[in-house]
Amino acid sequence: MDLILISDYVGTFVFAISGTLTAAQKRLDIFGAMMIGFATAVGGGTLRDMMLGVMPVTWIRSIDYFLIVMLGVVVTAVFQRFVLRLKSLLFLLDAIGIGVFTLIGIEKSTLVGINPPIAILMGLSTAVVGGVIRDTLCNEVPLIFHKEIYATACIMGGIVYFVLAYLECPTYLIHGSTVICVIAVRVLAVHLGISLPIISLKDKNDSN
Amino acid sequence: MDLILISDYVGTFVFAISGTLTAAQKRLDIFGAMMIGFATAVGGGTLRDMMLGVMPVTWIRSIDYFLIVMLGVVVTAVFQRFVLRLKSLLFLLDAIGIGVFTLIGIEKSTLVGINPPIAILMGLSTAVVGGVIRDTLCNEVPLIFHKEIYATACIMGGIVYFVLAYLECPTYLIHGSTVICVIAVRVLAVHLGISLPIISLKDKNDSN
Amino acid sequence: MDLILISDYVGTFVFAISGTLTAAQKRLDIFGAMMIGFATAVGGGTLRDMMLGVMPVTWIRSIDYFLIVMLGVVVTAVFQRFVLRLKSLLFLLDAIGIGVFTLIGIEKSTLVGINPPIAILMGLSTAVVGGVIRDTLCNEVPLIFHKEIYATACIMGGIVYFVLAYLECPTYLIHGSTVICVIAVRVLAVHLGISLPIISLKDKNDSN
Numbered sequence: 001m002d003l004i005l006i007s008d009y010v011g012t013f014v015f016a017i018s019g020t021l022t023a024a025q026k027r028l029d030i031f032g033a034m035m036i037g038f039a040t041a042v043g044g045g046t047l048r049d050m051m052l053g054v055m056p057v058t059w060i061r062s063i064d065y066f067l068i069v070m071l072g073v074v075v076t077a078v079f080q081r082f083v084l085r086l087k088s089l090l091f092l093l094d095a096i097g098i099g100v101f102t103l104i105g106i107e108k109s110t111l112v113g114i115n116p117p118i119a120i121l122m123g124l125s126t127a128v129v130g131g132v133i134r135d136t137l138c139n140e141v142p143l144i145f146h147k148e149i150y151a152t153a154c155i156m157g158g159i160v161y162f163v164l165a166y167l168e169c170p171t172y173l174i175h176g177s178t179v180i181c182v183i184a185v186r187v188l189a190v191h192l193g194i195s196l197p198i199i200s201l202k203d204k205n206d207s208n
Numbered sequence: 209m210d211l212i213l214i215s216d217y218v219g220t221f222v223f224a225i226s227g228t229l230t231a232a233q234k235r236l237d238i239f240g241a242m243m244i245g246f247a248t249a250v251g252g253g254t255l256r257d258m259m260l261g262v263m264p265v266t267w268i269r270s271i272d273y274f275l276i277v278m279l280g281v282v283v284t285a286v287f288q289r290f291v292l293r294l295k296s297l298l299f300l301l302d303a304i305g306i307g308v309f310t311l312i313g314i315e316k317s318t319l320v321g322i323n324p325p326i327a328i329l330m331g332l333s334t335a336v337v338g339g340v341i342r343d344t345l346c347n348e349v350p351l352i353f354h355k356e357i358y359a360t361a362c363i364m365g366g367i368v369y370f371v372l373a374y375l376e377c378p379t380y381l382i383h384g385s386t387v388i389c390v391i392a393v394r395v396l397a398v399h400l401g402i403s404l405p406i407i408s409l410k411d412k413n414d415s416n
Numbered sequence: 417m418d419l420i421l422i423s424d425y426v427g428t429f430v431f432a433i434s435g436t437l438t439a440a441q442k443r444l445d446i447f448g449a450m451m452i453g454f455a456t457a458v459g460g461g462t463l464r465d466m467m468l469g470v471m472p473v474t475w476i477r478s479i480d481y482f483l484i485v486m487l488g489v490v491v492t493a494v495f496q497r498f499v500l501r502l503k504s505l506l507f508l509l510d511a512i513g514i515g516v517f518t519l520i521g522i523e524k525s526t527l528v529g530i531n532p533p534i535a536i537l538m539g540l541s542t543a544v545v546g547g548v549i550r551d552t553l554c555n556e557v558p559l560i561f562h563k564e565i566y567a568t569a570c571i572m573g574g575i576v577y578f579v580l581a582y583l584e585c586p587t588y589l590i591h592g593s594t595v596i597c598v599i600a601v602r603v604l605a606v607h608l609g610i611s612l613p614i615i616s617l618k619d620k621n622d623s624n
Contacts, residue, residue, distance in 0.1 A: 020615070023561070029612035031568065032561025035548075046467060051254060053263025055469025060525075060534050077615050109268075118268050132243075132345070137548070139557045141347045145231070145240025152239065196237035199228070199285050259462060261471025317476075326476050340451075340553070349555045353439070353448025360447065404445035 004100060009068055011097025014090060015041040016072025017083060019134050026138050030077060036137055037073040044129035048105055048122050052112055098127040099182035102154040103175055106161055120158030127154045149189035149196060157182035212308060217276055219305025222298060223249040224280025225291060227342050234346050238285060244345055245281040252337035256313050256330050260320055306335040307390035310362040311383055314369055328366030335362045357397035357404060365390035420516060425484055427513025430506060431457040432488025433499060435550050442554050446493060452553055453489040460545035464521050464538050468528055514543040515598035518570040519591055522577055536574030543570045565605035565612060573598035
């Protein structure tokens with residue numbers, strides 16, 4: 001449980017960094033960076049809580065998330081060059097983040113009696129909606145819609161969760177396997193350069 | 209009632225197709241298409257439910273919407289050429305969809321004691337917000353803000369609803385007339401090429 | 417209290433005008449202008465209420481906001497040239513609007529037991545999220561993220577609120593000082609041409 005909370009904080013921190021870096025690319029001011037860092041870090045959980053009816057939403061009830069996001073934004077703004085050199089570390093922490101976010105989303109959904117496929121979707125949305133909001137606010141088509149295996153990792157983790165739950169495995173095993181599965185799929189996909197097939201109108205083939 | 213549920217499903221299916229086709233134009237991957245198909249199909253109802261305080265939101269409580277959206281996305285991805293040839297059918301189904309979505313939005317609002325003009329607005333938002341999210345995620349100014357009579361149809365349907373309700377007509381007549389009014393206005397407007405006046409700063413006239 | 421309500425209405429009215437003017441620049445139709453005027457005027461409060469769990473959200477429970485927004489849109493559409501000449505007045509009314517929106521957001525948050533920093537954030541979000549939605553729907557990077565001191569004014573007002581509340585000042589003094597502080601910072605910042613530092617990747621310096 002403690003480990004989940006710590007990972008949740010780590011994920012929030014890394015997501016805030018990711019939002020700040022995107023804001024920096026767009027040459028936003030420091031407030032813009034804070035807002036986008038914030039939206040990136042808590043956006044997924046906020047939408048999930050609002051859809052589930054868990055309110056006030058998580059980050060509002062505790063000041064921890066706010067402080068962690070501010071820390072992430074300030075650290076990134078001050079040590080930009082240093083942060084940019086840590087790409088591999090950031091990538092790994094991000095993978096841990098989405099793994100834990102997926103797990104938290106699934107757990108919160110099952111608590112209010114949501115069925116497994118929808119719970120996996122809520123886990124996925126916890127993990128990816130922050131990035132979607134970040135890209136939309138920065139006027140880009142969301143990265144995860146066309147570039148990277150991100151969602152597949154979350155969905156596979158979610159399937160692992162419910163398979164192990166169905167087999168009545170102990171909680172720590174379910175939790176650990178879910179997060180590790182998300183991380184493993186994400187890391188492997190990027191290292192092997194795997195991406196999803198593009199869906200596109202086959203205009204050119206029509207001339208055949 | 210059954211007819212409403214079936215039309216709701218049809219609307220969801222068609223909205224999922226519309227989202228997938230837009231995603232395909234943007235050359236997104238299959239996951240991006242699923243997310244956008246999903247957001248298009250359930251986005252309007254989700255915002256409505258969150259604003260009304262009806263939670264968990266509708267599509268979370270039943271797995272039907274999820275399955276219908278997935279079906280819509282997969283069918284579109286696999287049979288793209290065939291789907292694109294069905295434009296007239298898709299247009300008609302879409303008109304039925306917004307008609308039913310408008311009706312459902314109004315019904316849900318009156319259930320929690322919302323007054324008529326706002327209930328019509330909730331019906332409208334049920335019908336059009338999905339498309340607004342679709343276009344925003346795909347980095348376009350929402351189509352319905354500048355191109356097509358879409359909202360007017362929903363608003364007119366909503367007015368018919370409350371006029372007939374005021375006249376104490378039987379429920380089936382209110383429901384049927386509302387949906388048919390939306391469909392009729394939408395189909396007529398497109399066939400007659402009617403569109404709303406553009407609002408713009410009259411820069412050129414200033415020189416007079 | 418009456419003064420707050422009146423200022424709330426004034427803020428809503430001015431935000432609707434601002435949304436309509438942005439829609440006009442994008443050459444949207446009259447319905448698009450209405451939707452964007454509406455989203456600009458009530459977007460911030462809607463997100464705040466949904467995150468806090470205050471539902472149905474404020475503008476749904478009373479028809480006043482709807483009527484005020486429609487009035488703002490129609491007045492702007494009809495008297496465009498005249499409205500555009502009132503820039504200074506609109507700017508002042510807008511400053512009053514964000515001041516009152518900040519205050520209302522903080523008050524609503526403390527009512528449900530939110531701690532001060534997060535309450536200030538909710539006040540801020542009440543004041544600025546409408547504009548963020550407006551710009552996002554119009555396919556622009558939100559103005560407040562890169563151009564103007566807007567948020568800083570709200571945050572300073574929020575700090576004044578809690579300092580005076582801590583000193584157990586009378587309510588009218590807390591409310592008045594909060595709103596006046598927001599207005600003063602906003603007006604001063606614009607008149608003195610103060611803006612926040614831009615955060616950006618120091619690509620060019622890397623060559624040193």
